[in-house]
Amino acid sequence: MTDIPVTICTYPFVFDAAAKTTLLQTDAVLQMQMAVDQAQRQNFSSLFLPVVESVNPCLILIVRRENIVGDTMEVLRKSKNVDYKKPLKVIFVGEEAVDAGGVRKEFFLLIMRELLDPKYGMFRYYEDSRLIWFSDKTFEEIDLFHLIGIICGLAIYNLTIVDLHFPLALYKKLLKKTPTLDDLKELMPDVGRNLQHLLDYTEDDLDETFCLNFTITVENFGATEVKELVPNGGEICVNQSNRQEFVSAYVDYIFNKSVAPLFDAFYVGFHKVCGGKVLQLFQPSELQAMVIGNTNYDWKELEKSTEYKGEYWAEHPTIKLFWEVFHELPLEKKKQFLLFLSGSDRIPIMGMKSLKLVIQPTGGGDQYLPVAHTCFNLLDLPKYTDRETLHAKLIQAIDHYEGFNLV
Secondary structure (H helix, E strand, O other): OOOOOOOHHHOHHHOOHHHHHHHHHHHHHHHHHHHHHHHHHHHHHHHHOOOOOOOOOOEEEEEOHHHHHHHHHHHHHHOOHHHHOOOEEEEEOOOOOOOOOHHHHHHHHHHHHHHOOHHHOOEEEEOOOOEEEEOOOOOOOHHHHHHHHHHHHHHHHOOOOOOOOOOHHHHHHHOOOOOOHHHHHHHOHHHHHHHHHHHHOOOOOHHHHHOOEOEEEEEEOOEEEEEEOOOOHHHOEOOOOOHHHHHHHHHHHHHOHHHHHHHHHHHHHHHHHHOOOOHHHOOHHHHHHHHHOEOOOOHHHHHHHOEEOOOOOOOOHHHHHHHHHHHHOOHHHHHHHHHHHHOOOOEOOOOHHHHOOEEEEEOOOOOOOOEEEOOOOEEEEEOOOOHHHHHHHHHHHHOOOOOOOOO
16 A cells, blocks of 8 residues: 555644634745745846846735725736735825735725625625625626635735625635535525424425425515526425425525526635635634634733833823723724724634734824724824823724824
């Protein structure tokens, strides 16, 4: 028998989610360095060989806020596969900040909010679950779903949390795992419960009680259509013996059959950027937590892990006032503070302590606002001397967080 090399990566269960995330991040950094080295070698060659074109070692996106989707798509359509592996730098036209991470965070926040808006018809919003899924009827080109996949991949590859309101089924499909009835219950709770009731029904009059056949009724742009789940589905009644087959066909239609071309384009775009062996170590729930973060807030842990610069320290009067005010804020304002500070209101998979908040004093008096440098999770906090002023200025700052300018 041929000796087959065995590595610890063959057994993903030995890693927890944080370890897998570290592996993926390390792999991304190595790939970025290889892409930069390749660009530099090409640029060196171009000095002596005119036929060799010089290239930028980074993927540069210069975008206008009012046309963020169009500008981004124009650059990505012209980019080669190797460009996606380069470090990403984002520049908002007319804004002065250098992208050390914070501008990139806001870019992903804004563009995903725009792209996933159901008003464009590419994704359908399910009110009961507040989740979205691919629309089975869209007027947009399939190429756009490919580019959305690339953008999602770029977010992960560049270690940025993004706000994706997809069910767990998306991450299952990205990892080539099959969605189940539980996934349908997450996306469409009422439909999922009804299908579970169908499976649990114990009486002999199932076909007369439910009056179902192998079809599904869907609504698109106000029109109702009946789709067959299997060939000649309209002629096949659901009964005791085939109800599991009906439920499986229903789930398959929602997550696979009805959206196959759109998801396939998204899948190719996503894996073009961050596919690979390391990604295969993840369970779907772990991949989801890494992409969108989680909501396991521990505000005391945030305070405990915060570092201070200059004359500030944990017992400084202004710092004590800050934490007193902060802990009294309602949850939504605390989440808004995280968005103001880090570009996301969710927690990295590594936990609250991995945010590494830093607070430093700044010149000026009580009339100045706190300033967040999202690139570094750094907060410039003026030396306020009373609770009321600190509370008012903090709320004012976090309510107007969008935009990057040098302070």
